[in-house]
Amino acid sequence: MLTRRTFIHSTSMLAASSALPGYAFAQTPPLRLEITEGVIEPLPFALPTFIAEGGAGDVASDVSRVISADLRGTGLFRQIPQDAYISQVTNFSAPVSYPDWQAINAQALITGAVEQRADGQLVVRFRLFDVFSQAPMGEGLQFVGPADSWRRMAHTVADQVYSRITGEGGYFDTRVAFIAEEGPKNARLKRLAIMDYDGANVQYLTDSRSLVLAPRFSPLGDQILYTSYESGFPQVYLMDVATVQRRPLEAIPGGNMTFSPRFAPDGQTVVLSLEDGGNTDIYSLDLATGTRTRLTQAPSIETGPSFSPEGDRIVFESDRSGNQQIYIMSSSGGEARRISQGTGRYGTPVWSPRGDYIAFTKQEAGRFHIGVMRIDGSEERLLTSSFLDEGPTWAPNGRVIMFTRETPGDDGAPAVYSVDISGRNLQRVATPGMASDPAWSPLQR
Template identity: 50%
Template sequence: MRAHLALILAALLLAPAGAALAQDEPLRIEITEGTMAPMPIALRIEAEGEAVALAAEITGVIEADLTGTGLFTLAEIRDLPDTRFDRAVDYVGWKATDTEALVTGSVSAEGDKIVVRFRLFDIFAGQPLGDGMQLDAPRAGWRRAAHKIADQIYARITGEAPYFDSRIAFIGESGPATARIKRVGVMDADGADVKWLTAGGELALSPRFSPDGRTVLYTSFASGMPQIMAMDVESVRALPLTSDPRAMSFAPRYSPDGQWIAFSRETAGNTDIWIMQVGNPRFSKPLTQGPSIDTAPSWSPDGRQIVFESDRSGNSQLYIMRADGSDPVRISFGEGGGYGEPAWSPRGDRIAFTRHGRQGSAIGIMRPDGSDERLLTEGPGDAGPSWAPNGRVLIFTRQPDEEGSAQLHSVDITGRNMRPVALNDAASDPAWGPLLP
């Protein structure tokens, strides 16, 4: 699993040439719509011999990805039209069912290699939606092949960028609250294939993926003092990026180009935001200076600005400054309680945050100018939002109460489809990584 997952995505012109242009509106889900019935979809993925079980597993992963968005539902079909991957689709027969989108596919396996092919059809319009595709993958990479197909279906129907084939770094929690064991883990976006990167002997906090997904930064107490570590995900080797014993360094975040790391550095009780060069961690400089606590930086996707949490006005609020530290501007002004842990959407259009008040904490979003603030969750123990690579879904920590165990939940940008992430371990501090190549 650790080995390179060479997933070859080959677009074959499997679609019949000269397919009739339909007059109907193309199949489409607008995610920003208020309420919407999920779209019925049917999957017919065929296989022979030993590949039959694999085809069923792949079908299961694609179905779980799609229905997990709340945008799709599996069509209930009484009289299944005869459907084969290499034959024309019986649109008339399928129209008689409630199916709106049909996926046909085939899975074959030979030795360590599998080949998965699929086509997507718009039943109402009576035409294929995009090209047919073939994915060649090692057998161990079957889940990724399934996520890639689900991504294609999602992207073609919603018009949004895909996100299923990605990973999430998080902190696994165990033991009593007064002596919590915390270790860094990574998992697939659907909660499968958990891999632990640290052993739990030392406290580890707030992991973040590099833009290429190969490195996870986190804050480690291994030296007795919080310091920033860079973990190579494949080799599971960690390298300290900071080591000054008189300064705590924490809250590391990569710039979008992967060249810089913004982080918090504390000396003599005062915490400021600094940046260091990834290629030369010894070169670092402060972006903020002053007696306030400045922490939790998050870069804009163009790398020009940084949003961060500061108590310079008395309690925690959100501020945006240029990436050189100039022109800080406050953007959060809600009455009662503070704002923290800002996360700039990879699309640039929203900033997610944790909002604190008397009733606990909840997850919200606002535009980068501070307008259009909306709470997406009700709390009372929601914190630490992180964006899916397409900027349409957030993952966050839900702490039911101090004695309950923390769980990861996801919600989409409209506030709908709140659901727990399928993960057997108590977990916090999720950080969504990039879409995998």
């Protein structure tokens, strides 16, 4: 089954007080990693394998491994190898021997325990310490959930650690919807699929009989909009992720194509492109009433709509000027203002969940780029460059972007990549085979 909703309860625990209050070391500034500026030397952390309780040996190792992989995968942290550790942590409640961790230059120390309960529930506890300030960073937390949700619990711990050290929201307890591809380039088979952000737990949501394209999550992450040729013509579908039930979003008469859907932040409205007689414009659709409203009226191609986080504006692409450029209009339509200012073609704009940037695909001189710009079009920054990069999607914290990169030629193949918004830490995201059109979910709940 595709239901993977788990209930993870968090309860705060009193952090063991091991540092002497008022001691001179308290002068050390608190640990804080600013991730928006310049090149960063990864912050060294120590993560002794979480203590296993109640026979949770393998799971404790697995949880520790996933937490470490999450943190290292950001490019902002590096783990000090465990064989360098002076202290051994054998008791989750024992005081921390800060000098032992200072001696190996660990800036952050993550300790934890994993308990397998007789009732089948798993308990994961962790604490985070600022080694040089000799103080806990925040309270210890514990998470309780079904044993098969251990990955989510590990990601949640890593989100807490990331968040406490960087001051940014986390993004590890998330999923990615994407298109799994197979077969030769001129006869590709495509399936809608979903996985954890790190490539684990891949599930296929459609079979390969119908071409499917470009999934997008609802604000709660429980629904996916995508385009399918299931009816014979491209049409937007709405799928419930838990039940895999799907329906065409709207019965469009006359074979008009609908595509490029995206939810409004309220989850009640969808914007999409509708093609009529060769002309593509943007419409909004009220999911409750089925009322459709036309937002653009131009003989040019208007597509790729994406809401601002407040839902008051829509960024979209149009070739009304003669080639693809990015515009912003009110979410009720009306006059649009062009924001892309450079040379080349700009498409697939996506508003950052933080509201501060628009991510886009830029096409210039035979190369494709993923980039970001401010919402007034200023501070354009290209993050990638390749034969074919396209379709950015934001991590929920607005700091990392996934996109499709396709290689050229007869055996050209798409894959999903991630990069942070300063252009650092370009990585291929693990997928079982060829993959395209990633859509990053909000944090799970």
